[in-house]
Amino acid sequence: MRVLITGAGGFVGSGLAAWFRQEGHEVTGTIWRGDRTESPSGERAERPSGERMGSDGETGPALDVRDADAVDRLVARVRPEWACHLAAQSSAGLSWRDPTLTYAVNVAGTHLLLDALRRLSPGCRVLVTATSDEYGRVDPELCPLDEDAPLRPLSPYAASKVAQEWVARTFYEAFGLEVVITRAFMHIGPGQPPSFATADWARQIALAEAGLGAAVVAVGDLSLAREFGDVRDVVRAYRLVLEHGVPGEPYNVATGRARPLGDALGILLDLARVDMEVRVDPAKMRPADPPLLTGSAAKLERLVGWKPEHRLEDTLADVLDYWRARVMADAPGDRSFRHDRGARESRRS
Template identity: 35%
Template sequence: MGLHSERSARTLVTGASGFTGSYLVENLAAAGHAIADAAPPAAGEHSGPSGLDIVSIEQCRRVIDAVRPDYIVHLAAISFVGHDDALAFYRVNVLGTLNLLQACADVGHTPRKVLIASSANVYGNVASDAIDETFPLAPVNHYAASKAAMESLVRTWFDRLPILIARPFNYTGRGQSPNFLVPKIVEHFARRETSISLGNLDVARDFSDVRYVARVYQALLESAVAGETVNVCTGQPYTLKQILDMASVLTGHEVEVRVDPAFVRQSDVKVLVGSPAKLRSLVPHVEPIDFRDTLNWMLTFDANDGARDS
């Protein structure tokens, strides 16, 4: 299972080798957690080095029983909205999550905390500049619908396991796949490309830094709170046009933007901005990172080292 220390709290992280998982695992290991890696490989399959396949209840039982983790952080998911297998969203994101919880019950193990990553996409198109956790869920694509379904079923476990659901809004950083918008923009500016094809430039998102998200997850994991759902966000939106302008200022380079209708999805959420009020009340010591600093960090890395795989 890749346990680094028998004396430390055992923490099972699904998706440990993924974009978010790599940052979180580094933080947890530095804090003394013994990490059990149940991460899917970069290709996006749901089985990992540990042999865990979250779509298989038998595999989940075997791993939970073998590790008996003090903490579980469930990050593994199909998260690219444009993924072409609709059923896979539900097999992995819904059934895979429920299998982990059922496995705990089946082998008679209760962790100290189970942190499950959902997504702010569950809110859909909301006419508000500060979406809080009380807003109704109105998913508009299969990714969001799978996360909303997962949340609804996970809440039925709140009286059986100490679960916390995190709803991260958009976030980015070094190592994120260029399938995502900000890394794509960074890559074009770092390589000093002359043009870039994008979709709707007026789409606005509440962008966080992946390092901030990892710190938030760790703080929530180690907190006493359970049986709750919490937004992970900053409350500050940026449009793609603003991000392009920032990248241009940081690099001294201009890129011609071409709006490609193929990248404009009717199901796109137009504005997604969260209220971080609840998050700040739970983990007030974790400060967000200014997005300009995030962008500069990404541009410097990409220019010097090239983008790494997520």
Template identity: 40%
Template sequence: MSRLFVTGRSGFVGQHLEAALLVLPTADWQLIESARFDLLDPASLDAALAETCPDAVIHLAGQTFVPEAFRDPQRTFEVNLLGTLNLLQALKRRGFSGTFLYVSSGDVYGRVDESDMPIAEHLMVKPRNPYAVSKVSAELLCQQWAYTESWRVMIARPFNHIGSGQNESFLVADMARQLVRIKRGLQAPVLHVGDVDVTRDFLDVRDVVAAYLLLLEKGQRGEVYNLCSGVERRVSELIMDMAHLAGVTVTFKQNPGKFRRAEQRRVVGCSEKIQKQTGWKPHAEFSETLLSVLSDWEVREAH
């Protein structure tokens, strides 16, 4: 069984990855248990890798919240770029020579003309916020290591992914929390929203995790892969679908504090590359995904 080291294991995607490895009958990966570590502390990374050298790494950890990146761009760059460099160097000191999957973001494409949709990997990146710039920078760093080391380095660019366990600072989780509170009479039937007249390409986090594991097995060295559904969904319609599933009637109230600077109006991606090279495709029914998010918040709000 191959040894897998995952950063960000306690986060939203990391928890789903760990759950998937427990139930997948074909999972050939054993998660490396390690003490808590700090990407900005090389000594703690060395300690985390001291007992076992991994065969593969999935680097999930990072500062992922765009408004926070505008608020504190320096910290975002420290965690996402310097933290990635520290991890790469710690792995080299440990004698690592396996597969390294860097998890970037579909946000790196930035402003995309409608003529360039659906968005494919060959499109030039035009990051429009500090978070996306930090991700592009870390991508380039990882690609440099792919050229100069014998490692099999790959980059994944997941688009918006949702599911149970996501922080309420993200849109779908925030809407689900509000809908549950409305259903319980804890909030007036008014959803506080940002700009909902935009479209996004949403993917179930369980499909994202499945893609990561397939990339470890079948992805090609030095390549970049989009992870997306290929379906464009208007945010306002998604929210109303959630309200219907929750059994409540709501209206919207726009909150200027929820608007993002440098917002892309439309997003829809192309995942033909990963589908052709690994056989991956999204399986989750979107209504089931939304129900899983609502059910998760039913539990959370009960405590």
């Protein structure tokens, strides 16, 4: 199959591109090109035009999904049989600071891509990746949420993804474009940008271990309860929904289990090789964050038998190891960690 993946340099996109290549598909993955050297989803890109490198080493043609002519040219060249639309402004925090960018990328960009696909690559099957943030503030007694729960977005990001879903459904209803939709609940893993909590904490710990930062973790509201899915489980779900999902239908990608953010921080602190102080940073508090958000993936399980496979403790260990490697690779000269795990454990005994 010829597969087009927008946002292939991002956190989930790079893993999805690798999955398809391992299956033997012909993959074209686009990397962010816009006004910023770092994309909203954390892709690291150079400013010159041409090929770019994403956050996980993924390379591909640069694409700004707001550029209709560029989108048309790409689709006409690739003529994909499958397309996965992951390019997005995916930070709720950034969406409050730059709502115009958020709506332009997530809503208008989706429209431009789907319109190009239905005109220039008829018969293409499309995955549009939405988000659990669309559910917004919910009654805890209703959790875990299924796909019929009301959508009550609480940020410009969440509102843009609700609109994105309606754009996708419109193209299915009006033109018969086979669009399937996922709503992923919170997921983490190696390669996630530090605009997200667990990656931010792991990066701060890795910097402190390397002697490049203070032994302080700045945090927001640790009482919020969220799912901690593993990005590798999410990639597997996206692949299955693309091939087997019912067009026009949304599918939750969820573990069904929520834990306070403080639990995840505690696991990372136990893994740290230095003692870290925890400080609340008011700048990391987001307005209108729902206190609890967890979903049911029963619909997805019925469709393809999908279930999450990774433990939170293992995922967080991988996240911290990723940031240790990143910090050491980016640090000037050779540095060694100031303490090893044995030293930390001996202090506790």
